[in-house]
Amino acid sequence: xxxxxxxxxxAMGGDHGPSVVVPGAALALRERPGTRFLLVGDEAQIAPxxxxxxxxxxxxxxxxxxxAVRMDDKPSQALRSGRRTSSMWMxxxxxxxxxxxxxxxxxxxGALMAMSKICLRTMAHVDRPAIAAMWPTVKGVxxxxxxxxxxxxxxxxxxxxxxxxxxxxxxxxxIERPSVGLLNVGVEExxxxxxxxxxxxxxxxxxxxxxxxxxxxxxxxxGRGTVDVVVTEGFTGNIALKTAEGTAVQIGxxxxxxxxxxxxxxxxxxxxxxxxxxxxxKMDPRGVNxxxxxxxxxxxxxxHGGTDAVGYxxxxxxxHEMVSHDLLARIRDQLALSQDSQSAAAAAAALxxxxxxxxx
Amino acid sequence: xxxxxxxxxxAMGGDHGPSVVVPGAALALRERPGTRFLLVGDEAQIAPxxxxxxxxxxxxxxxxxxxAVRMDDKPSQALRSGRRTSSMWMxxxxxxxxxxxxxxxxxxxGALMAMSKICLRTMAHVDRPAIAAMWPTVKGVxxxxxxxxxxxxxxxxxxxxxxxxxxxxxxxxxIERPSVGLLNVGVEExxxxxxxxxxxxxxxxxxxxxxxxxxxxxxxxxGRGTVDVVVTEGFTGNIALKTAEGTAVQIGxxxxxxxxxxxxxxxxxxxxxxxxxxxxxKMDPRGVNxxxxxxxxxxxxxxHGGTDAVGYxxxxxxxHEMVSHDLLARIRDQLALSQDSQSAAAAAAALxxxxxxxxx
Numbered sequence: 145x146x147x148x149x150x151x152x153x154x155a156m157g158g159d160h161g162p163s164v165v166v167p168g169a170a171l172a173l174r175e176r177p178g179t180r181f182l183l184v185g186d187e188a189q190i191a192p193x194x195x196x197x198x199x200x201x202x203x204x205x206x207x208x209x210x211x212a213v214r215m216d217d218k219p220s221q222a223l224r225s226g227r228r229t230s231s232m233w234m235x236x237x238x239x240x241x242x243x244x245x246x247x248x249x250x251x252x253x254g255a256l257m258a259m260s261k262i263c264l265r266t267m268a269h270v271d272r273p274a275i276a277a278m279w280p281t282v283k284g285v286x287x288x289x290x291x292x293x294x295x296x297x298x299x300x301x302x303x304x305x306x307x308x309x310x311x312x313x314x315x316x317x318x319i320e321r322p323s324v325g326l327l328n329v330g331v332e333e334x335x336x337x338x339x340x341x342x343x344x345x346x347x348x349x350x351x352x353x354x355x356x357x358x359x360x361x362x363x364x365x366x367g368r369g370t371v372d373v374v375v376t377e378g379f380t381g382n383i384a385l386k387t388a389e390g391t392a393v394q395i396g397x398x399x400x401x402x403x404x405x406x407x408x409x410x411x412x413x414x415x416x417x418x419x420x421x422x423x424x425x426k427m428d429p430r431g432v433n434x435x436x437x438x439x440x441x442x443x444x445x446x447x448h449g450g451t452d453a454v455g456y457x458x459x460x461x462x463x464h465e466m467v468s469h470d471l472l473a474r475i476r477d478q479l480a481l482s483q484d485s486q487s488a489a490a491a492a493a494a495l496x497x498x499x500x501x502x503x504x
Numbered sequence: 505x506x507x508x509x510x511x512x513x514x515a516m517g518g519d520h521g522p523s524v525v526v527p528g529a530a531l532a533l534r535e536r537p538g539t540r541f542l543l544v545g546d547e548a549q550i551a552p553x554x555x556x557x558x559x560x561x562x563x564x565x566x567x568x569x570x571x572a573v574r575m576d577d578k579p580s581q582a583l584r585s586g587r588r589t590s591s592m593w594m595x596x597x598x599x600x601x602x603x604x605x606x607x608x609x610x611x612x613x614g615a616l617m618a619m620s621k622i623c624l625r626t627m628a629h630v631d632r633p634a635i636a637a638m639w640p641t642v643k644g645v646x647x648x649x650x651x652x653x654x655x656x657x658x659x660x661x662x663x664x665x666x667x668x669x670x671x672x673x674x675x676x677x678x679i680e681r682p683s684v685g686l687l688n689v690g691v692e693e694x695x696x697x698x699x700x701x702x703x704x705x706x707x708x709x710x711x712x713x714x715x716x717x718x719x720x721x722x723x724x725x726x727g728r729g730t731v732d733v734v735v736t737e738g739f740t741g742n743i744a745l746k747t748a749e750g751t752a753v754q755i756g757x758x759x760x761x762x763x764x765x766x767x768x769x770x771x772x773x774x775x776x777x778x779x780x781x782x783x784x785x786k787m788d789p790r791g792v793n794x795x796x797x798x799x800x801x802x803x804x805x806x807x808h809g810g811t812d813a814v815g816y817x818x819x820x821x822x823x824h825e826m827v828s829h830d831l832l833a834r835i836r837d838q839l840a841l842s843q844d845s846q847s848a849a850a851a852a853a854a855l856x857x858x859x860x861x862x863x864x
Binding site: 280282295296363365377382384392408409414417423470 | 687726772787815
């Protein structure tokens with residue numbers, strides 16, 4: 145891909161607004177020279193920050209608006225007060241109108257999803273978008289979706305999540321045919337919800353070239369990296385994600401307590417400080433910052449609201465990768481293939497002769 | 505309570521059978537002298553182990569059977585091959601017939617739940633039993649339920665889970681009025697499932713003396729110990745539990761990797777070895793071994809299948825506490841109180857005069 149990737153940035157989003165977003169974009173530009181930015185937000189706040197970053201300044205255009213979605217706005221409030229006028233909406237709209245290839249926002253998730261749905265709309269054949277998270281595992285990184293875009297899912301939606309997650313995993317992991325598992329409460333056939341079992345049968349029958357369906361996985365398979373893509377509906381996915389984050393914080397706190405308990409442990413900490421730095425890096429949530437909204441007619445990246453410039457640059461990097469490897473085209477192709485297979489199977493089943501032949 | 509607590513033990517349950525169960529019971533007896541044991545299983549395997557533990561031998565009666573439920577039996581298989589004859593069934597049945605006050609098994613969870621339901625039956629007003637886990641938090645221990653007994657829950661079942669969990673938390677934590685939260689995907693009113701919102705309204709209106717309802721909690725509140733009791737249906741609860749376990753294993757593995765990476769970190773480890781021992785103890789799953797089946801007409805404790813004697817003794821300890829603090833009576837009282845409040849409210853609503861008065 146020779147053309148520059150153009151990224152629209154909701155400069156007012158997140159707990160820290162432009163003070164994190166602008167340095168984050170500057171960092172992302174150093175990592176990926178040639179990237180172009182559309183910084184949407186209050187010019188009075190953005191300009192002084194941009195003045196300190198000449199390279200970014202040269203690669204950016206500022207689109208001015210003083211309207212910003214607040215972190216605690218409900219989606220309906222955000223739409224009422226910020227539709228068409230807020231930095232979040234205008235950044236999304238830049239993707240819609242083709243002025244940018246993707247949008248990055250650290251603003252509130254509910255508002256970003258609601259505005260993205262209305263402005264960009266969902267892809268053909270996709271009912272509801274999903275949020276895909278990058279989940280650190282002992283083997284590297286897996287894709288877990290949906291982590292909170294919508295509650296509940298029928299079998300078809302779970303199949304679509306698998307297809308979309310595999311397209312993303314192929315880009316993130318560079319794997320031709322990522323392995324996919326359905327999150328369930330047991331690996332035995334008897335267990336789990338009906339829709340998950342049905343989705344498993346559908347994925348097995350479809351036998352898509354873009355993914356390798358491996359059956360059910362359980363909660364402890366997430367950190368183990370058993371599969372490249374873990375599929376679940378948004379309620380369970382959100383609770384799993386937050387439970388893992390909470391457990392990591394909890395263990396980090398235990399570790400700090402025991403290491404500062406006495407002189408011996410403090411001496412040990414001093415000697416092993418390099419090891420602890422490595423551990424901190426491994427557990428650094430900034431390394432996997434950037435949730436990807438899948439199923440929309442446009443690439444939308446959600447950064448953690450509380451992240452710093454390093455984390456924000458990582459979210460921009462995720463957007464850059466998704467665009468340069470053409471995430472949307474991959475998803476569209478695979479969803480169409482799945483639709484065709486299903487239509488063909490339905491048509492074959494409707495022909496009495498064929499049905500008789502295929503039922504020995 | 506002056507009478508000895510009598511514990512029925514499924515001696516054949518778990519990955520290691522009597523070789524863990526018998527030393528575990530011996531350890532539990534040293535911790536709680538006066539406990540009586542009914543060891544159900546193959547006498548040929550139990551007797552030699554018991555011969556090494558004279559104190560346990562004097563406090564035990566062996567009930568012989570050679571039939572054992574396998575760890576990978578499906579519940580239906582276990583019932584077909586082990587109803588009335590297996591060590592698991594016979595240990596449960598000892599509670600039913602009053603020969604024991606509670607039963608402990610490290611056998612397979614599905615079979616144990618199925619046999620317990622059939623043999624002991626559910627309490628009045630309780631549709632389905634639940635499994636309550638003790639969840640280590642930065643503040644101590646919380647009770648989380650249901651972690652996998654049944655999938656899905658209506659509002660009434662969630663309310664009952666809160667009442668049963670609070671009764672257990674009162675015993676485990678020694679708190680008069682434990683705080684209770686409903687696991688959800690957001691604390692805002694707009695979010696979450698209808699049945700969870702309805703359960704929240706019911707718990708608030710009931711205003712029970714036995715629990716302090718605190719609203720919705722999220723996945724990261726589990727490790728934080730935000731509330732004493734976290735209520736969720738079994739699918740999400742099981743995935744949250746296994747996700748947390750998996751995350752702990754994952755971080756433990758990271759920690760071992762970085763501490764053995766070079767000489768400095770190894771020296772650091774040597775100095776801080778006391779701190780790492782303290783950390784291991786904090787993260788030791790044996791410390792919270794013993795899931796409690798709630799909602800049955802009898803106390804059933806599930807030990808982890810792969811635990812050792814220390815962990816098994818802990819599960820026996822949990823059973824002992826539940827019996828000596830009369831868990832079942834507490835649950836029955838509080839469920840009845842909740843039923844009475846709801847009936848009274850329904851009756852009041854049915855009286856036109858009262859309804860008019862209460863609707864301003």
